[in-house]
Amino acid sequence: MQGDSHSLNWSKIKLVIFDVDGTLYAQAKLRKWMLRDLLGYYMLRPWRYKELLILQKFRSEREHRNTEDCTDLENSQYAWCADGQKVTTDDVRKVTDKWIFTHPNQYLSRCAYPGINSFFTSLRRMGIKTAIYSDYKAHDKLAAMNLTADLVVSSTDPQIDKFKPHPKGLLYIAEQMGVAVDECLFIGDRDERDGLCARNAGMPYLLIDTKTDDSAAFYPVLEQQLNTKP
Incomplete structure (x- = not known):
């Protein structure tokens, strides 16, 4: 069905x-709100542009490893993102918590x-x-x-x-x-x-x-x- x-x-x-x-x-409606906020935030803080790369890789790794047989996904998702970058898993957690798990929530009722x-x-x-x-x-x-x-x-x-x-x-x-x-x-x-x-x-x-x-x-x-x- x-x-x-x-x-x-x-x-x-x-x-x-x-x-x-x-x-x-x-999601398309939410992404418009988030694009505005991300651009506004990082245009004023260009020295932190690597955080955008963290967000991109975090989503990409989760997308491409969806069939991978592994354990402890909760922690592995941050390790995948940190691998090959000059960042720690704590750095990844901090950025993703802000921009993926927290900031977007204020717009969800408008996008429902x-x-x-x-x-x-x-x-x-x-x-x-x-x-x-x-x-x-x-x-x-x-x-x-x-x-x-x-x-x-x-x-x-x-x-x-x-x-x-x-x-x-x-x-x-x-x-x-x-x-x-x-x-x-x-x-x-x-x-x-x-x-x-x-x-x-x-x-x-x-x-x-x-x-x-x-x-x-x-x-x-x-x-x-x-x-x-x-």
Whole structure:
């Protein structure tokens, strides 16, 4: 199931699992805010330009090592970035904490997809559980968007320690919530990560199309279908 919400049997779904970046909010909109802030900050501090290289490499390493079999992802992601650069893992943590994990959160409520809060409310009212599965830490992001879920899991959590598309995170969530895999629905935005992760887990899924205007109607349409289920 990819993008065809009309084939959903809401009467069977007991748990909806959400990705975060690009799924709960529009990344393109957030990137415009962040580009403005980054340029404004480093134009006044050109001697710190190497921090931009840290940010670039941090994201690149995570992207390209997603299928690498390693342990301790939480610490490894910083070591990968520091390797080959004249920086320490502490330097990497400081820069990424500011620009990736903290600063963007102030804009998330403005970038959230229309209807996402209402959809969460409707799921709760219908007795359907909710969970979050992201490759990044998500608690602060959810708080910034005024969203709550029954379970929040990151790929770097020690009990997961695998990036998508490895299915361990989805299978862990289903087990923890006591729900069969085929009674779950995973909502993401990237087929090569979220879609493949769901297929590897044998879990039904939907992908929000972030490249068209249809993304604005994605959650209102889902909520309408949920509220009119037999």
